[in-house]
Amino acid sequence: MSVGLLNYWAVIFLMMTGFYIVMSSRNLIKKMVGLSLFQTSVFILYITLGKVSDGTAPILAAASTAYSNPLPHVLILTAIVVGVATTALGMALIIRIQESYGTIEEDDIQSLDREH
């Protein structure tokens, strides 16, 4: 059904939004926001492609015979951990940048570096 395709459109929309924010923002925090959005869209992509029509959650039950594919779910659990670690490290770097430059705007950082 077209509901399935709707998910993919949502993925593309989120992916492009995130990617655009990463590329266009000059504020380091906003870049991280974009990056997280970009990564999250991939999670939805994986979850969506694991869906089996009429399948239920992959828990063995007498009433159901078709199950969704659990492997992408497991992969995405790993990818979420990676995403959290990346965000945490990025934020830690931003804190250090703020401490040593006094700003998190890329333009200001660049002009400070040029004076240096």
Next chain:
Amino acid sequence: MFAEHLPILQIVVPLISAPICVLLRRQWSWGFALIVNWICFGMSAMLLQRVLEVGTIVYHLGSWEPPWGIEYRVDAVNAFVIFLVALIASVVLLYAPHSISAELPGHRANLFYTAYLLCLTGLMGMAITGDAFNLFVFLEISSLSSYALIALGRDRRALTASYNYLIMGTVGATFYVIGVGLLYMMTGTLNMVDLAVRLQPVLMTSTVLAAFAFLTVGISLKIALFPLHLWLPNAYTYAPSVVTAFLAATATKVAIYTFLRFFYGIFGAEFAFDVLHLDRFLVPLGLAGAVIASLVAVYQKNIKRMLAYSSVAQVGYMMVGVGLVSVTGLTATLVHLFNHAVMKGALFLAMGCIVLRVGACELEDMRGIAKRMPVTMAAFVAGGLSLIGVPLTVGFVSKWYLVQGAIERGWWPVAVIVLLASLIGLAYIWRVVEVAYFHEPVGKTALAIEAPLSMLIPTWMLIGATFYFGMSSTFTVGIARRGAEALMAGLLP
């Protein structure tokens, strides 16, 4: 028993040692990391020897049969890459303590060695695994630890360099995951050999083509293929010397291995190069990188940055070899993987000695340095000669095969451009030699003394390797040729 589990021990030993290293006292952490590293190196040498004797080794994690379980698959190509990574890591770590205590603020040496071990684990894991998603996990282990290592640089610009690398690296890794996801969508498998088989009937579908595009760009970002190299110069310039030497010698090399594994192994050379003509994109970009990055290197005032641009140029040569799609071309790439790691590692280690004694690596600080630090500068010159490709050094061996590969395909202009780009190498190395040897030392440089032996010996070990493997190239070229033949044959059974 031990030999049977060698592939997994290769990864698990450094992985488990990393958290142990956090708990150790600061003064013990280096010794501990060093022992672990040399054990890894010993294991990688055994693994390489076994692969050369018996052929491909397959290891099933937890005895789960592939394609359900994760499989480690070691053939001549990745055994060579693992050996290279472990070798460089061990030599660089031997060099580390003096440089680290001088360059790293605070007293967190044990955390540094923890991140170093994690980075080593990630790089070796990327090389050894036969599972596409497992490769992503190792890619992120190595990337996250290298962002942390780069951010440790003394200069505050290390922080922004690390941040930019984090953004670019994560975009690259995410592209990779999207590509793998799309392949999984079409095949339902993540095992590389199984992927190669199941992709055959669906190769021309738009999903697989999209996956192909995402993987090309994603992996090229990690390789720092021109023009996706923008993260590299700053990261290498501002990272601590030890980190620069380690990453410059290993990180991009493992990414190139990944590229080979995907496009020669999984997609197959026929589809990637005959149908989709990936070579039409790789060879021009590789050549452009070799020429432009070399020219940019000539104008750098900071020597570490100059060497970083030279790394981009060298990656260009390797990708030209990939794009030649022949056994000779791939031999050139694989042998240059090793050769460039050895010589660039040595050059960055020599720069680390200078940073230790002079406190900077700007060209103007190096006036007359050869009079104060003759042994270090001799190492720099020797490494530089190899970078240019002078006979008797490893640089010559790789260029020889690359030019031969280009001529075999009848691509004369490619051979000519490769040689011209090498001449530009002469220009940027000569600038340093001129300043270091033909000027009188002034200021801080006048007070500099020769670097300690603990740093000179590892540097000269790598320089020794550049000459040894330059004069007797049977070992490296032999393995590279076997690897190239395996790659050309592809993963299909």
